[in-house]
Amino acid sequence: MSRYARQIALSEFGAAAQDRLGSAHILVVGAGGLAAPVLQYLVGAGVGRITLMDGDRVSLSNLHRQTLFRMTDIGLPKAEIAATHMAALNPDCTIFPVLEPLDPLNAPDQVGEVDLVLDCADSFAASYILSDICSTLNVPLISASIVGTSGYCGGFCGHAPSLRAVFPDLPDRLGSCDADGVLGPAVGVMGALQAQMALAVLAGIEPDPLGQLVTFEAIGNRFGGFRFDGAPEPEDGFGFMAAAQIAPDDWVVDLRAAQEAGPALPNAHRLGVADFDHPHTRPQTGRAVLACRSGLRSWQAACRLRRHWGGEIALIALGDVQKETAR
Known part of the structure; x- marks a missing residue:
């Protein structure tokens, strides 16, 4: 247990929390910039099993923020390469790469097999698909998104309201990394927040991050946020x-x-x-x-x-x- 000695030593953590991590199975959707810190921290912390879904391949424009990959990985499947790199970090963790994007057909089976889902796809359609299924199956969802220099990370579903309760409507325009750009360290901040929230849920660390939204603005290093435990679910949605x-x-x-x-x-x-x-x-x-x-x-x-x-x-x-x- 010397690998995990520093986190076990925490009074908020301990050996029982480490055991819970070791027996956990999580789903990570997306193997890009958000997933880079998520995978490294959760694999390093000793999560037992991870299913990693991504149908994309590594490209040169990814490398400034998708820090799992190297120049030699360009053109290769992201999920497969990420799984290989993480196996070298911690052989205690088993990673199952799924080389296809999440969609409404494959999502129910994937979500139904895990204890927690991390939405690292940075796609609003994937976020709503995951939220709807996680809400139905009572599975916690840690979702994050960042465009440009602004982002959020939140703990949804499980015993908390869904993503639709916080974001029932869409803006007239959705930003994208391709069109609006994005700063690599800002992506890393949001991914690290996802990893911390997931660790807290899996290990049972209080206060509970489910029902909490954290916002971040990289220019000025400003954090904000709120709790939404009592947010009502919208009556009508698509x-x-x-x-x-x-x-x-x-x-x-x-x-x-x-x-x-x-x-x-x-x-x-x-x-x-x-x-x-x-x-x-x-x-x-x-x-x-x-x-x-x-x-x-x-x-x-x-x-x-x-x-x-x-x-x-x-x-x-x-x-x-x-x-x-x-x-």
């Missing part, structure tokens, strides 16, 4: 589904531009968000299924459709064309 779950009688709309890259969506109507301001833009029968790349335009169109139609609405975040995961 859930995500996979393209493979489309039914024959669904009214499917592709909100992407005709030249926009991404997976094909056969037999879908091609409309824009503004088209849903008109009452006649609605399904005649069946469910409305609204699809775009990230899910943001689908959400915006759903809000407009809801104003004049009360039927079932589901969203699809199609993402980008998936790269081959074989070497």
